[in-house]
Amino acid sequence: MDCVVFGATGYLGMRLVPALLSEGHRVRLLARDPSKLDDVPWRDQVEVSQGDVSDADSVRKALEGQQVLYYLVHSMMRPDFVQFDHDAACTVAEAAKAADLSRIVYVGGIIPEGQELSDHLASREEVGKLLRQSGVPTVELRAAAIIGAGSASFEMLRYLTDRLPLMVTPRWLRTCVQPIAIRDVLYYLVKSADLPAEVNRPFDIGGPDHFTYTEMIRKYAEIARLPKRLAIPVPVLSPWLSSQWVNVVTPLPRALAVSLMESLENDVVCADHDIADYIPDPDGGLTRYREAVELALSHVRDGDVHTRWWRAEAEDAPSRPLPTDPDWAGGSLYDDVRECHIAADSATAWRAVETAAVESEWSGVPWGWSLRGWLDRKSRGGTSPDAGKNRRSLEHRELHDGESLDRWLVERVEGPRFLRLRAEVRLPGRLWLELSVRPDDDGGSVLRQRAVFQPYGLAGQAFWNGLAPARKAFLAGIARDVSAIARTLADRGAELTPHGK
Template identity: 50%
Template structure:
């Protein structure tokens, strides 16, 4: 049994690694800035969850105490001075690991940037690896390019570009060579390094068995999924910035996430060595090829068995403030739209409708208005509606749900969503299920805390539409529950 610490457990890779380490018989301590976001994951009761911020060195050594292997799976995807933030977090972590006597650090980074013209994102990932390697604790840096798996940002980008565009004018980087790797192989490497006894202190390139261009990947994806062959015409005029806007318009991946992804594709990302096989041998059937990785990812999506998604990770900033409980809002102004409807259906039927809201199901009210609001958000650099939901039936705290995030869920009673669309203030939507004389009662509350004059003007501009949007939503949710109950 190995004692493991996993940082980034609310992210795409960390959220899959923690349960696999537990299944392998290891103990797992997850480090997160917001422990509530791991409250409802299926494996939460099997792990120890502690709250800490890698940007603050105080207490990190205690968090890492009695640890054999520490997994460093955090990084910024942009924001002001993100390189300095990543540098500071890595230095704090390395120092704390050394003080705590950690046996090994394992870091999942990006491909070797190679030259000075590399993107800031790739340079920062490489710098973090160098800091950890020089930190005094034996460190393994795994350098991966495109990771293919259900719910990964890279996979979603490839999937939507290929499925939605039978013919496309593309930037030149679609001709660059890439060595993608399946998420299953990434996780196999990560788990294996908990048991490798050698005191290795170096970086390893990791990739799948095939080297492809991005255009090859789109064509192969189309072939695997039975789509007609895609017409791809590379041109010279689409810069990485314009490419990110193009990706943001066509796929669920917003521009601020697409930018570092595109920037990592501008340079070729092919493994220079496969030395990792000396320590973690390839499986008997070999590493997973591109076509099989696509099939596995799509099967997970089809079966609603997506463990983690890129949208669930907290990409920027500190954890958002929850809905204030002070009834006077600390002297500020709160706008509230509240609606209540009796429902001639049992509590359980109403709750199934509430918990299944969003994604492909929609929001039970004026679809055009929701669609327009989603497009407005994307045009302003927000996430829009396309993030959808991970599971069509179940939600847990911290999950992304279209342009909301689940802030609280009390099964059978309350679903509270925090807005992540771009608005001049903070907004929440609460949905309650309560007992009623003829079945149940649905109660809905929208709360908006304006920021400055723009916030007040925003609420006044949209409030005339609330009767249609929020009123229709409450009415249609009630009707859906009654229909479901028969």
């Protein structure tokens, strides 16, 4: 089937396109800036038409010869988004009728009965109505909060919970929400292309769970292994006022935060589930909130700051952040990356990395590290009777995944080029250290160091930022240690084991 996607470079569009391609559809995209698609792995599998939904000529050109239009445009970042979205929908509706499309698929928001709507929800409802009145059969999928890294609703939930151990709970935090996992939204989007022509209506879509926004925050904290969040009810605090401090606490743009917060005045729970009469639930059922959040947080637990495009082939890829997501997407995950040259070949440099990791006595370690390690061992009942055995057990063989090295755990090793360690010291967050080696053109090698930190709330952020000088000394000390060991190995010219210091 020939499908054209408007809004292809947005959150949903970047995840929908590979899903359509995997189902064998031919895909065309309308993009204001096609260069945003240069690095996507499926770029050579799609046709890209440059243009904008507000330009009738580019819309008509993009719709020529197509069967199904996916309309994923919503302009909350613009101050005039209500008028802009209205005008764009009129332009697209007229062009879609002239192009004799067989189907329009649009994603809107759940519209509660008998409640005054926010500008955001009212605009979504109006756009859906304009498309349904176009004369082209239109399916409007109405969703509440979409759970997945990169989704504006999820990112606001994430930052509020991560950064606020104590919350005031005005009335809007006690409204009901029925979230839905991004992979279930994509499932409905793909299946909607095959609906019969007589289907021209909206459908509410949501996951199997629904609760208040406060309960969503508390459940998120539990899933993310954060301390329990305390809530203090207050009688008055408007969404607009709330959005001002949300803008301070979170990195979301102000205009986006204001629109999202105003929408929280409305209960957004599915009125029915009659979409199942046309599209059956996915195999295994719809994704529960806990699993959806765990998938969205999986990249953080892996210490993956910038998701690589190879993850696009993974089953949980839609739930993870993509390189094209906004800078504020993906949560608070900090990294410190640096490289240095080593005057030894890459094989020798790799043996030096292994040796330094086994010794685990970095010369530039932060001042409190050893004390924290000692306290951690004491709190667990003293030094383990197995202490010191790990080092001996590593003699005459290579490191392997799961190896315990004093205060570090070998999380992944890909010899002779990559080592990933996770700190096993009690910190207000989780810390990883990655060391990788590659050959240099001059016969030497390059050592790349990457420290990654996932903070637990404000204490974790203060820890990372406050220890900036110690962090720099730590990483500089690692480079010094590895370089010194590599020089020793090169000077000896001997075949040394990973414990060959």
